Amino acid sequence: MVEHTDDGNANPFSQVPIEITISVGKARPLVKDLLKLQNDSILPLDRNVEDPVELYVGDKLIARGELQEMEGGQAGQLAVRLTEVADLKNGL
Known part of the structure; x- marks a missing residue:
């Protein structure tokens, strides 16, 4: 039997990775406009750059945050500050 502890080491599921989806916005083009999309087309979203992003596991909203760029050796990589x-x- 596995004991329940707060450190997560006793629970084998604590080491299972999960996928978190970051939602930056939605687009709602008309079908006629969708059919015209090609390379370099611009698809406007319903949010501004400074608006918070939403983090989901499956369809469950778990957090909100701000997009930011990593620094140092990971410069250019996106991250989310919760x-x-x-x-x-x-x-x-």
Whole structure:
């Protein structure tokens, strides 16, 4: 039997990776405009650059944050700085 601890080491599921989807916005083009898309087309989103992004596991919203660029050896790579995290333990 596995004991429950807060460090996560006793639970074998604590080492299973999950995929988090970052939503930066949605586009709602008309079908006629969608059919015209090609390389270099611009598809406007419903959000501004400074608006928060949303983090999902499956269809469950788990957090919000701000996009930022990594520094140092990872310069140019995107990252998210969390600004709001859901209370997953209490289902809120």
